[in-house]
Amino acid sequence: MEYIHHIQALIKEQKALGAVEEERGSRYGHIPQIAPEAYNIYTFAPLTDEQLALLERVLNREVPKQYRTFLTHVSNGMHIFSRCLNLYGLQGVLDRRGDFQGPFDLSIPNVYERPSNADGNCFFFGSYSYDGSLLYIKDDVSTVYYCARRDATPIKEWPSFSDMLIEEIQRLKSLHNADGILKSTRRSTLPIPEGD
Numbered sequence: 001m002e003y004i005h006h007i008q009a010l011i012k013e014q015k016a017l018g019a020v021e022e023e024r025g026s027r028y029g030h031i032p033q034i035a036p037e038a039y040n041i042y043t044f045a046p047l048t049d050e051q052l053a054l055l056e057r058v059l060n061r062e063v064p065k066q067y068r069t070f071l072t073h074v075s076n077g078m079h080i081f082s083r084c085l086n087l088y089g090l091q092g093v094l095d096r097r098g099d100f101q102g103p104f105d106l107s108i109p110n111v112y113e114r115p116s117n118a119d120g121n122c123f124f125f126g127s128y129s130y131d132g133s134l135l136y137i138k139d140d141v142s143t144v145y146y147c148a149r150r151d152a153t154p155i156k157e158w159p160s161f162s163d164m165l166i167e168e169i170q171r172l173k174s175l176h177n178a179d180g181i182l183k184s185t186r187r188s189t190l191p192i193p194e195g196d
Contacts, residue, residue, distance in 0.1 A: 003165040004074060007043075010169055014041050017180055025102065029180045034082060040180045042079035044103050047071045047090060055090040059110050064123050064137045066161040077103020081172045082182070083129045084189040109134055118152035130186045137161065146191055156191055167191075 011028050017040070018030030029040030047055065052072055056062055063071065070087070071077070077089025089103035109124035115134070118124070126135035132149035144164040146156040158164035168191060175184050187194055 001069065001073070001162065003162045003169075006166050006169050007074065007078075010080075010173065011041060011043070014039075014180065031082060031180045033179070033181060038082060040081050040176070042101065042103075044076040044078070044089060046073055047076050051076075051090055051092075055106065058090075058107050061110075061123070063106075064139055066142060067123065067125050067137060070161065077106075079103070080169065081176055081189070082180070084172050084175075084182075084186075085126065085128055085168055087126045088124075109136075115147065115150050115152040122152055128190055130189050133190060135164065 014029030017028075020027045020039070023045060025042060025044040027039035027042050031038045031040055049072075052063065052068065055071075062068075071089055075087075075089070078087040080086070086104050088106040088109065091102045091105035091107075104127070106125065109127065114124065115122075118136070121139040122136045123139065124134050124136040127133065127149075133155075134147050134149060134152075136145050136147065136152065137143070138145070142160045144158045144161055145152075145154040147154055158167065171191070172189060175182060175188055177183050182189070185194075
């Protein structure tokens with residue numbers, strides 16, 4: 001899980017801009033230039049075995065091992081760089097009374113808004129805010145695929161979840177200045193060149 005070191009380094013860097021650390025989830029990299037309560041990085045308490053079992057019942061399938069490890073040992077989903085990249089998790093109960101924002105729910109891309117040409121082996125776990133394009137893993141391989149929001153045809157791939165996350169953290173970090181503000185266009189936050 002080499003990606004953990006990259007997440008930790010990113011959090012340490014963003015913490016210098018401000019942080020709110022709570023038991024349910026934490027926010028790092030305060031960016032009031034965007035909104036008074038905006039942060040660059042959101043992490044959430046890892047899932048317990050009971051929560052993972054609930055998630056798998058909701059999804060009616062097992063979570064692939066490399067993503068299960070992330071959910072249970074690192075974070076129950078994550079928002080990276082003001083939600084440029086979102087890793088989904090078990091949303092649980094929404095709390096509109098407080099300021100807690102949970103992860104985007106894995107049931108959305110896997111049950112309710114699943115691309116129609118996705119086969120049963122596709123497990124969707126992330127998206128890009130710019131256009132809703134998706135990331136997924138197939139059950140029988142470690143490769144991570146990037147695709148359009150409603151079409152599971154791969155546009156880009158990485159050898160593993162770890163490779164994808166390390167590359168995307170580094171790439172998105174390079175697109176933001178020291179204050180955590182995007183230096184380029186929102187379109188540039190996608191993992192493919194603008195002409196593709």
